[in-house]
Amino acid sequence: MTRIKLHNTKTKAKELFAPIDPSNVRMYVCGPTVYDRAHLGNARPVIVFDVLYRLLRHVYGPDHVTYVRNFTDVDDKINAEAQRRKSLGDPRSLEELIRERTEETIGWYHADMGALGALPPTHEPRATDYISQMIGMIEGLIASGHAYEKEGHVLFRVRSYAEYGKLSGRSIDDMIAGARVEVAPFKEDPMDFVLWKPSDDDLPGWDSPWGRGRPGWHIECSAMSEDLLGQSFDIHGGGIDLQFPHHENEIAQSKCAHPEAEFARVWMHNEMLQVEGKKMSKSLGNFFTVRDLLDKGIPGEVIRFVFLQTHYSKPMDWTEAKARQARNEIDRWSSTLANRHHLLDQPLADFGVDEQVLAALSDDLNTSLALTKLRAAGRFIDNSPEYLSLSEKAQYREDCSFIATAALLGFDLVRLAKRERDKEPSRNIGYFELRLVEERISAKETGNFSDLDALKAALVAAGVEVRMSKDAVELRPGPDFDSAKLEALK
């Protein structure tokens, strides 16, 4: 069996991955707060942990991995949007408006992440469906002295958990010394954090032993992971920015609620995304959503490819140049397969995946190296002399393996190749191919190539790639293809 090594943030070391139960490998990843479209940064953990999910499914079997990614649908920004709509005269209740907002955001999220080739997780729990579990956990924490109620709030007593700060390498005293936050008067200790807070009539709320209120941010992940994965599970993932305070607080809550349990065995954190070398922010004007890119005509698989070129533990820079290169590489794979109809129109045989790609992924998700190996495999099956010397059967084996390997990284090459193949062949394209052939013949006879060159230049200007070999002429619409310009040439 493939040995997977993962860098565990908790131990700061690369470790051999040993699941608690190989027949049910369990992973929890912090999902989005559903108040707006997912921005490009949100896509990074989705893609990173999607690759891990696929790898685990490959190694342990698709039915032996449980992947949970939550939706945070209790949040001030959601409330603010609902209140805004209400203030614009919407007659519906605040709860209805909140529900509407979160519903539509979740719909967008599914569409956008699906476009990136991310598999749906096994479970996608919403915080609001787990309020009673949260309340139960909070009651337990109060009973065991790890939490206290004050002025309608319930706070976690940070000093009651000796290992607080261990994950992120911080000490409570250092943090207090450098704190820039105003401390609420009802806190015993400045670092204590909210498990439950009161809601007024303009805010969503649930009845609880401490009055009508809503949960703090961190408790939802503790409650949902326990409910869906148990008190101990294998992998907990998320962005590095969540390491503190979110994950630190999750650990404190869960470990204090169940001291005998392990909680998450391996912690994984992806580094941040940058755009053209700078942090993505609205003020810098380099902020955009996944949907913005898709609408600009950058396909999801191109975004995925760019992301996977950088190891998840390093800051990743999104640039237009990278997107262009990625598109070229993927296009090449598509056109390699586009005319191999026997691959596209029937189920493929299982000949396994490329060992080198699998090895790269198993080494702490070295997606960059995996892409390099996949690239080599792609070149091999693209009519290399070695490939052409193989029997038809052996070629088929190589093709299937290549496609399966790409799928392990989340690229559906069959779909892309079909798209390439089934591109509506423009009648104009055929017309101009014929015309180029004819003009070339006559140009060769007369020795005058100026008309031919002019036509070729005009086609290039219309965004068409002109491929003229000795015995054929092929025109391919490029990314800048402009059918109106082409029409005008007639």
Next chain:
RNA sequence: GGCGGGUUGGCGGAGAGGUUACGCAGCGGAUUGCAAAUCCGUGAAGACCGGUUCGAUUCCGGUACCCGCCUCCA
């Protein structure tokens, strides 16, 4: 102030204590009426200063610079 990440050839970006990363761009060649595409070949690197070592870009220590987190944030 505390914590963490980064610094590799023109650009992007990996691995490995000694043997080609790879891709893009460049250059040379094949092919072409000329190109494009494709194929073949090729130069070019590891922030800085020390240490360990027969040998370090790779390990250790320090310096500099960049980025992020510590407040909602993926």
